[in-house]
Amino acid sequence: MEVDKKRTYLIGLGERGLRALDGVGLTVPLSVGRPMRGSVYAYKSGKRVEDPFTPDTRIVGVDRQGLASFLVNEASTRHPQGITFHWNAQPAAFDLQAKTLRCQVGSSSNAVPQAGAGSGPLELQYDLLIGADGSGSAVRDAMAAALPSFKVQQLTSPVAEMEYKAFHNLPWNDGIRQLLPSYAAGLGAHAANGAAAAAGTAGSADPGMTFFAFNNPQPNQPSPGSITLYLNAGGTWSGTLYQPPGKFEAMAGDVAGHEAAVAIFAPPGFPDSWLPLMARQMASVKPSRISPMNLVSQLAAPSLGVVLLGDAGHNVTPQMGQGCNSALEDGKLLAAALQQSGHDVAAGLSRFEQQRLPQVHALQRMEEENSWVRRPPQLFKDPLLKTLARVAWISFFMLLPLLRLLPGMKRAVHASLFQTIMSTTIPYNRLQTLIRLAPFVWAGLIAVLVAGVKQMLRVGMAMLA
Numbered sequence: 001m002e003v004d005k006k007r008t009y010l011i012g013l014g015e016r017g018l019r020a021l022d023g024v025g026l027t028v029p030l031s032v033g034r035p036m037r038g039s040v041y042a043y044k045s046g047k048r049v050e051d052p053f054t055p056d057t058r059i060v061g062v063d064r065q066g067l068a069s070f071l072v073n074e075a076s077t078r079h080p081q082g083i084t085f086h087w088n089a090q091p092a093a094f095d096l097q098a099k100t101l102r103c104q105v106g107s108s109s110n111a112v113p114q115a116g117a118g119s120g121p122l123e124l125q126y127d128l129l130i131g132a133d134g135s136g137s138a139v140r141d142a143m144a145a146a147l148p149s150f151k152v153q154q155l156t157s158p159v160a161e162m163e164y165k166a167f168h169n170l171p172w173n174d175g176i177r178q179l180l181p182s183y184a185a186g187l188g189a190h191a192a193n194g195a196a197a198a199a200g201t202a203g204s205a206d207p208g209m210t211f212f213a214f215n216n217p218q219p220n221q222p223s224p225g226s227i228t229l230y231l232n233a234g235g236t237w238s239g240t241l242y243q244p245p246g247k248f249e250a251m252a253g254d255v256a257g258h259e260a261a262v263a264i265f266a267p268p269g270f271p272d273s274w275l276p277l278m279a280r281q282m283a284s285v286k287p288s289r290i291s292p293m294n295l296v297s298q299l300a301a302p303s304l305g306v307v308l309l310g311d312a313g314h315n316v317t318p319q320m321g322q323g324c325n326s327a328l329e330d331g332k333l334l335a336a337a338l339q340q341s342g343h344d345v346a347a348g349l350s351r352f353e354q355q356r357l358p359q360v361h362a363l364q365r366m367e368e369e370n371s372w373v374r375r376p377p378q379l380f381k382d383p384l385l386k387t388l389a390r391v392a393w394i395s396f397f398m399l400l401p402l403l404r405l406l407p408g409m410k411r412a413v414h415a416s417l418f419q420t421i422m423s424t425t426i427p428y429n430r431l432q433t434l435i436r437l438a439p440f441v442w443a444g445l446i447a448v449l450v451a452g453v454k455q456m457l458r459v460g461m462a463m464l465a
Helices: 015-022 064-078 138-146 174-179 187-192 194-199 255-263 274-283 323-340 345-374 384-403 417-423 428-464
Strands: 010-013 033-043 048-052 060-063 089-095 100-105 120-125 129-131 152-155 163-170 209-215 226-231 237-243 293-296 306-308
Touching: 010 015, 010 064, 010 237, 010 323, 015 323, 060 064, 089 138, 129 138, 138 306, 152 345, 163 274, 237 255, 237 274, 255 274, 293 345, 306 345, 323 345, 345 384, 345 428, 384 417, 384 428
Parallel strands: 033 209, 129 306
Antiparallel strands: 010 060, 033 048, 033 060, 089 100, 100 120, 152 293, 163 237, 209 226, 226 237
8 A cells, every 4th residue: 555654743542542442452563653651842942841641641652644554454454355445536426315426546546455447437335434534524525515404613723724744754863862851761772773663672661752842932923833743663753844824835845945944943952954854855745734623513414324533523633632532432432333223324323423423522612722722812802702711721720730639530630631631531521511610610619718717717716715
């Protein structure tokens, strides 16, 4: 299978995604992903913030293309006669009533396990059509055209306004040691054994993977972009450059322009020798864009045998790490719903949508609200909803350390919001409820504290009388 690494990037698989894979007996091999030990946020000013993950946090860092190839290979191996892949096949026409699909197949298409017959139309009939075709989903568009009740609302997020380009296989550079957290002290020796590191047999203890984010924020200004960086299984480095819309277009094909764009975010210690390597790779490709979040009115059309999964049904931004995790959980829940319905497709889709729609709506709303919190408040200008969301999220952030003190909560709750969300499988709508209740919890705690202080004062005054 030919792969395109131009749009690949790091994915963090948390409990939701890993449990979905566990359910079908899959474990991500070290050649595809490594345990993530933490994150480092470094700034042009020299400021840095380390977010080490606790030992009981299960997050695996995987390359998007590597994960996709792994899953396709596993499917082909397990079901050689039951699954046929048609590569480079683009949907051309849907007849949802007749349950037929016509695709246009490119000249380089081939099928697994049988080779394709070349380019031309491909006619398919189905009992169940799963639209997992990304944020620009053709299946979603077909549902919107066929169902008058189907609606799509776009949600706002500054992250969803960004464009990005990926860079890959930067060689190990000792200069990066200045940026490494203390828990990754053995990273250099481990990464130097490229093949051994990929096989998990390097001499030093495996330090796992650290996610880096480099930024250069300006006070009260929209984000100018950022750089992300991570260590591949084989000892090289890859990452992504994010830019506001139009920035990449202005420097199309310009190596020097791309190098300057990287230099804006590179913190002290960032290897200078990497800049031209990154710039040459990125100057030769077109940017990709993080799509605005599409909140759909329904995930399924049970009578038509159609369902939307992943980005097609509920695309999100990278900021909470839930895109791939929620998509894998979709597959797990859909399989369970079909099984519980005796493989009656219509009944299974109805069951799935009833359970999943409120959950993914909550996820997308949380993404939107979290993005509001990340922007400076506009006093007396922000709508009331934004102000209330800001209060709720800040209250929730402050509540996390206290929740860890409760019996049995230390494993489920972390001081870091990212770790908390990645470590739990609590349904998204319940998590959203917890966030919205946080201000009331604080109000209750303060009321109890004030009442206690008043009682103590009364007792003290009585003793003095």
